[in-house]
Amino acid sequence: MTTKYISASIPTLKRLPRYLQVLKALNQEENMYISATKIADELKVDSIQVRKDLQSTGIIGKPKLGFELKELIQSIESFLNWDNLTDAFLIGVGSLGQALLGYENFKKSGLNIIAGFDIDEKLVGKTIRGINIYNINKVEDLIKRMKINVAVIALPANNVNMIVEKIVEAGITAIWNFAPVHINTNEDVIIENVNLTQSLAVLTHKINERKNKDGGTK
Amino acid sequence: MTTKYISASIPTLKRLPRYLQVLKALNQEENMYISATKIADELKVDSIQVRKDLQSTGIIGKPKLGFELKELIQSIESFLNWDNLTDAFLIGVGSLGQALLGYENFKKSGLNIIAGFDIDEKLVGKTIRGINIYNINKVEDLIKRMKINVAVIALPANNVNMIVEKIVEAGITAIWNFAPVHINTNEDVIIENVNLTQSLAVLTHKINERKNKDGGTK
DNA sequence: TAGATTGTTAATCGATTAACAATC
DNA sequence: TAGATTGTTAATCGATTAACAATC
Numbered sequence: 001m002t003t004k005y006i007s008a009s010i011p012t013l014k015r016l017p018r019y020l021q022v023l024k025a026l027n028q029e030e031n032m033y034i035s036a037t038k039i040a041d042e043l044k045v046d047s048i049q050v051r052k053d054l055q056s057t058g059i060i061g062k063p064k065l066g067f068e069l070k071e072l073i074q075s076i077e078s079f080l081n082w083d084n085l086t087d088a089f090l091i092g093v094g095s096l097g098q099a100l101l102g103y104e105n106f107k108k109s110g111l112n113i114i115a116g117f118d119i120d121e122k123l124v125g126k127t128i129r130g131i132n133i134y135n136i137n138k139v140e141d142l143i144k145r146m147k148i149n150v151a152v153i154a155l156p157a158n159n160v161n162m163i164v165e166k167i168v169e170a171g172i173t174a175i176w177n178f179a180p181v182h183i184n185t186n187e188d189v190i191i192e193n194v195n196l197t198q199s200l201a202v203l204t205h206k207i208n209e210r211k212n213k214d215g216g217t218k
Numbered sequence: 219m220t221t222k223y224i225s226a227s228i229p230t231l232k233r234l235p236r237y238l239q240v241l242k243a244l245n246q247e248e249n250m251y252i253s254a255t256k257i258a259d260e261l262k263v264d265s266i267q268v269r270k271d272l273q274s275t276g277i278i279g280k281p282k283l284g285f286e287l288k289e290l291i292q293s294i295e296s297f298l299n300w301d302n303l304t305d306a307f308l309i310g311v312g313s314l315g316q317a318l319l320g321y322e323n324f325k326k327s328g329l330n331i332i333a334g335f336d337i338d339e340k341l342v343g344k345t346i347r348g349i350n351i352y353n354i355n356k357v358e359d360l361i362k363r364m365k366i367n368v369a370v371i372a373l374p375a376n377n378v379n380m381i382v383e384k385i386v387e388a389g390i391t392a393i394w395n396f397a398p399v400h401i402n403t404n405e406d407v408i409i410e411n412v413n414l415t416q417s418l419a420v421l422t423h424k425i426n427e428r429k430n431k432d433g434g435t436k
Numbered sequence: 437t438a439g440a441t442t443g444t445t446a447a448t449c450g451a452t453t454a455a456c457a458a459t460c
Numbered sequence: 461t462a463g464a465t466t467g468t469t470a471a472t473c474g475a476t477t478a479a480c481a482a483t484c
Contacts, residue, residue: 009475013423014416018400035441044402048477051442063442064484080419081426095317102313105398109418150425174425176418180323182236184262190428192421194414198232200327200394201298203410205231207368207392208299210408227451253465266453269466281466282460 008056008079015053016076017109018043023073035066082110088176089148091163092155093118093133096178100154101129111176113152115142136163140170147171154178226274226297233271234294235327236261241291253284300328306394307366309381310373311336311351314396318372319347329394331370333360354381358388365389372396 008016022042026034036054040047054067057079061067077083085107090097093116100106101113116133118124124135134142142148151172155163160179167175174190177183183191226234240260244252254272258265272285275297279285295301303325308315311334318324319331334351336342342353352360360366369390373381378397385393392408395401401409 007427008423010420011475013420014413017413017415017419021400037441043400046477047441049475052476055443061442062484063482064440066441079423079426081422081429086422086425095313095320099312099314099317103398103414105415106418109415110422111418173428174421176421180321182239182261190421190424192417192424194417195232195235196321196412197235197323197327199410199412200324200329201235202228202231203392203394203408204299204304204328205226205297206408206410207304208297209225210391211299229451255465264453265465267451270452273467279466280460281458282464284465 008053012053012056013080015045015049016057016080019050019053020073020076023069023076026069028070028073030070032069033062033065033067034069034072036061038066080110082108084110085112086110086150087112087114087146087148088150088152089114089139089143090116090131090152090154091136091139091167092153092179093120093123093128094154094156097152097154098128100152100178101131111150111152114146114148140166143167143170143172150174150176152176152178153183157181226271230271230274231298233263233267234275234298237268237271238291238294241287241294244287246288246291248288250287251280251283251285252287252290254279256284298328300326302328303330304328304368305330305332305364305366306368306370307332307357307361308334308349308370308372309354309357309385310371310397311338311341311346312372312374315370315372316346318370318396319349329368329370332364332366358384361385361388361390368392368394370394370396371401375399 019039022039023034036051037047040050054072057075059067059072059075074083088111090100090113097116101116106113113131116128116131117136117139118133119136123133126133149172151167153160153164153175157180160181160183164175164183164185168185168189173188175183175192177191177193180195180197182193182195185191237257240257241252254269255265258268272290275293277285277290277293292301306329308318308331315334319334324331331349334346334349335354335357336351337354341351344351367390369385371378371393375398378399378401382393382401382403386403386407391406393401393410395409395411398413398415400411400413403409
């Protein structure tokens with residue numbers, strides 16, 4: 001059996017969780033159908049886009065009815081790999097790392113943080129929100145022994161690249177990076193950089209834009 | 219005098235901070251020039267794109283030489299409004315909010331968090347990283363009295379929309395939202411949603427994609 | 437049946453990439 | 461001077477939007 005592989009653009013991937021959120025808020029009764037139009041109305045976005053996005057998950061709908069609710073949820077989750085839990089290590093358990101441990105939603109999104117690592121002796125040995133914190137010097141050994149492939153990095157800027165090199169060497173193949181440093185490694189490693197400064201740039205420029213518009217007429 | 223207004227796409231805005239990072243790492247000597255090619259090499263991106271992005275800030279370069287370093291930094295910062303500090307309130311001072319207070323970089327990006335607000339009586343009255351924490355019930359009054367326009371929201375999902383309504387009513391016109399809820403208000407309010415689930419969707423899908431590729435040949 | 441919604445194909449739009457004359 | 465780099469205009473690419481036949 002061959003499964004047709006469907007790809008999706010980054011913008012589409014980023015919209016899918018919003019649809020999922022709407023869908024999960026509904027009563028998931030058997031044989032309930034929901035249309036792209038309904039989802040679009042709810043989110044105040046364009047219905048054609050919703051339809052296209054849903055199609056990229058591979059689901060097939062029924063004209064007039066829409067998409068079977070449970071099947072649709074399953075289709076999106078499966079497309080995003082959210083129906084499998086992937087174990088991950090958290091590297092850096094400062095305030096940001098601890099905040100990330102607080103997001104219980106990650107588990108719903110397929111990511112299971114099973115241990116934390118830090119250099120700070122005051123943290124090592126502690127348990128935060130049920131997660132044990134180990135000394136950072138144990139991370140390579142544990143990556144190998146537990147065959148961990150995913151790391152969440154919440155370190156300060158310095159030393160990030162050195163640690164990345166080490167953990168990639170030890171077996172990490174995907175990194176979710178919260179450090180204020182853009183990580184670039186070879187192409188075999190999947191990197192998702194969460195750069196707050198980039199987000200702030202969009203916000204501050206928009207503020208500036210509005211200011212110029214308002215002030216420009218005086 | 220009329221200033222030609224230049225717009226920029228969101229992708230361009232998100233790339234500008236990376237250029238700034240590279241530029242600031244250089245010695246800022248007088249009359250030093252740097253080319254788009256050099257920046258591109260450093261970041262391993264395309265030089266044409268760098269040139270286009272820099273142009274959207276309004277700077278004019280010199281053929282053969284490139285861009286005058288100090289002028290270029292100033293041009294990007296001014297375009298992003300990072301050369302003016304904008305005062306902001308932090309709403310929600312849990313672990314995420316406290317992590318955000320730790321990012322001293324925000325000041326370099328034009329955002330000056332001057333007070334925090336929370337419902338938790340254990341936090342109210344405290345000073346965290348030099349920022350006073352007030353009771354959330356004081357936020358509307360202080361927004362009005364101090365003429366604050368920007369809010370950073372780091373609340374849990376519940377109640378977010380109720381609080382947004384209140385602070386917008388009180389005078390907030392721009393929101394940087396870290397709550398796991400997509401905020402939609404009327405068009406006069408600038409909203410920048412930082413949705414970690416969206417970022418995670420990109421990561422987990424890429425992992426899935428790779429898995430399917432590897433496993434597909436067996 | 438008629439209306440709503442899908443799936444598919446085409447058109448539009450905007451961002452990225454390419455090409456090249458001007459020039460320090 | 462020759463080579464490198466800019467500014468500008470054109471070409472390409474990909475995502476969004478539109479159109480419409482098929483159909484429950």
